[in-house]
Amino acid sequence: MKSTKPSAIIADIVKYVVLIAGALFTLLPFVWMVLSSLKSANEIVQIPPTMIPRKFMFSNYAEAWQEAPFPRYFLNTVFIATVTTVGVLLTSILSAFAFSRLDFPGKKIIFSLFMATLMIPGEMLLITNFITITKLKWIDTYKAMIVPWLANVFYTYLLTQFFSSVPEALYLAAKVDKCSDLKFLFKIMVPMNKNAITTVAILSFIGSWNSFLWPLLVTNSTNMRVLSHGLVRFQSEAGTKYQLVMAASCILVVPIIIVYLFLRKYILEGMSYTGVKG
Amino acid sequence: MEIKILNLTKAYGDFKAVDDMNLSVADGELIGLLGPSGCGKSTTLFMLAGLTEPTSGQIFFGDKDVTRVPPEDREIGLVFQNYALYPHMTVLDNITFPLINRKVKKAEAIERAQEMAHLVQLDGLLNRKPSALSGGQQQRVAIARALVKKPQVLLLDEPLSNLDAKLRVETREEIKRIQQEVKITTLFVTHDQEEAMSISNRIAVMNRGVVQQYDAPQAMYLNPINSFVAQFLGMPQINMFEAKVTGRGVELNGVLLRTREQLDAAGKKVADGTYQMGVRPESLELCQDGFTVKADSVRMTGRDLLIFFKIGTTEFRALTHSDLQLRAGDDLCLRARKNSLIIFDADGSALVKC
Incomplete structure (x- = not known):
């Protein structure tokens, strides 16, 4: 667009300055992490701090990688995050469909109970969940890290809202077209809400990827630990090796960025046409 | 099927x-x-x-x-x-x-x-x-x-x-x-x-x-069949009004819409009294020997000229051909075309058309 009025040009300049400042502001910690990961042990604790490393210590990455069994952690994390995400998508989609489209006795009460659980802080559930897992003898297994996260009230709620906004006429039309509920769900409802579902998938994957406390509680052996535990390895009585923490963090964040780039199209696509006019 | x-x-x-x-x-x-x-x-x-x-x-x-x-x-x-x-x-x-x-x-x-x-x-x-x-x-x-x-x-x-x-x-x-x-x-x-x-x-x-x-x-x-259907069909809407049936015929504010003979000719005996009646705007036609009214306003709709007028306090609409030269305030002589006046009884069902 071409603006001709001086006031419009000034408005544009202000807009972009604010946007650029905002972008830099959010990027800064990330840039700092990358730069810090390349500093030497001395430089990273130096006061005043330097912005650009005097010498690029790429060896930090190799050192960090060898400090903990990262390949194993990586596999564990990918496995847990993937299974959890697929599972939580399945349960959320099915329950959201039930809440938004089906009529069954006690629907409102069950939904209210669902919502009520959102009011309970996660930390309070930690102990009870831990006891349950112990009694089930699931300690130090993948099950312990996956099963408790297979249902998520917030995602169910989110998808219920999205599904409810799909016009009833589409559901009725599908019925006349001899389409079963399940088929309607996966052929029409899910593709129509793929943006919302992708968002849930990303949130779930990132949440699982970043989880620290729960996996630490329910695992004992090094073989079952996840990536976030690897970061703790750099802390010792002698202090924290920040440059290695930063290097490991950089490695950790790469898969998430890849996932995001891969799914970005769906997130940015915005709400699509709803199929109904007027 | x-x-x-x-x-x-x-x-x-x-x-x-x-x-x-x-x-x-x-x-x-x-x-x-x-x-x-x-x-x-x-x-x-x-x-x-x-x-x-x-x-x-x-x-x-x-x-x-x-x-x-x-x-x-x-x-x-x-x-x-x-x-x-x-x-x-x-x-x-x-x-x-x-x-x-x-x-x-x-x-x-x-x-x-x-x-x-x-x-x-x-x-x-x-x-x-x-x-x-x-x-x-x-x-x-x-x-x-x-x-x-x-x-x-x-x-x-x-x-x-x-x-x-x-x-x-x-x-x-x-x-x-x-x-x-x-x-x-x-x-x-x-x-x-x-x-x-x-x-x-x-x-x-x-x-x-x-x-x-x-x-x-x-x-x-x-x-x-009744006043609802009469009012629902037709654009502009049918004129609905209350008028009296007397020994002289159908009267509205001194205007005789139908004589008793015309009314009786429709085949059904209508008792004296006040009735709901309807006449479509296009059934009101210009003539020499009808009742005279003054046009309150005139709307040009293209094919037709829509004339608003009153008999007493009852508002009417009449549709005429658009080549008629008429302005608000002008007098015009109208009559309700034969077989166009519908009389409804108390519950709204059509009684007779004359």
Whole structure:
């Protein structure tokens, strides 16, 4: 667009300055992490701090990688995050469909109970969940890290809202077209809400990827630990090796960025046409 | 396919959306369900489709009682007011969807979809998404999707209400053409009386869940069974007023609309008293020997000139040809054309036309 009025040009300049400042502001910690990961042990604790490393210590990455069994952690994390995400998508989609489209006795009460659980802080559930897992003898297994996260009230709620906004006429039309509920769900409802579902998938994957406390509680052996535990390895009585923490963090964040780039199209696509006019 | 509706009722608590409805439709007929919003016309359509379960009564398609048959087994095609196209699918996928669900082979489904697309003149648009089509084109996709499974009955819920005025006229002709080409028994719901009259073989006018009159458009327009139907059909609306029947005839504020002889000639003895009456604007014609009124205002509508005037305090509208030179304040002499004055009795049903 071409603006001709001086006031419009000034408005544009202000807009972009604010946007650029905002972008830099959010990027800064990330840039700092990358730069810090390349500093030497001395430089990273130096006061005043330097912005650009005097010498690029790429060896930090190799050192960090060898400090903990990262390949194993990586596999564990990918496995847990993937299974959890697929599972939580399945349960959320099915329950959201039930809440938004089906009529069954006690629907409102069950939904209210669902919502009520959102009011309970996660930390309070930690102990009870831990006891349950112990009694089930699931300690130090993948099950312990996956099963408790297979249902998520917030995602169910989110998808219920999205599904409810799909016009009833589409559901009725599908019925006349001899389409079963399940088929309607996966052929029409899910593709129509793929943006919302992708968002849930990303949130779930990132949440699982970043989880620290729960996996630490329910695992004992090094073989079952996840990536976030690897970061703790750099802390010792002698202090924290920040440059290695930063290097490991950089490695950790790469898969998430890849996932995001891969799914970005769906997130940015915005709400699509709803199929109904007027 | 013949359709028979017997004592059909749909109640929501105490409210009866459709009240003891009886209607029969002959094979290949195009029927308009007409009425104001909330009159039960869409409820009726959805009961025919099987999407709404009737409280009581029966629906027959041919000899088969389909009252409890689920929608997918009723052999109906349904077009929704908002078309309800699947937005993430192409036009072709939308049209083949009902066939694929019925286990028709893909190649055959595509062939039949192409035939349908040709019938509704959508050739060349099959690979588009619904969002890339105009309202009229989306409408035609919806009709193609409804017809592709070769249903016995086509049901349309307010098919034209989302289109602009010009497209509406084109599309209703299009619906008529398609209906005649496929020779399918069709019911459509509308609140637009002109739409209903222009394409229907018969119209069922509904109000408060009850069918008021079920007749061919012209018969209904000329002989409305009650004041509701008289007022619902016709644009501009029929003039409704209260007038007296006396020994002299039909009188309104000293204006004698009909003599007693004229009234009695209509064949029914009307007792003296005050009655609700109606006369259509186009039935008031200019003449030399009628009653004289003063035009309050004059509206040019193109084909016609609409004249507003009063008799006493009652407002009237008269339609005359647009070449009449008349301005507000001018006097004009009018009469109600023969056989155009409808007298209603106390409960609103038409008593006599004279």
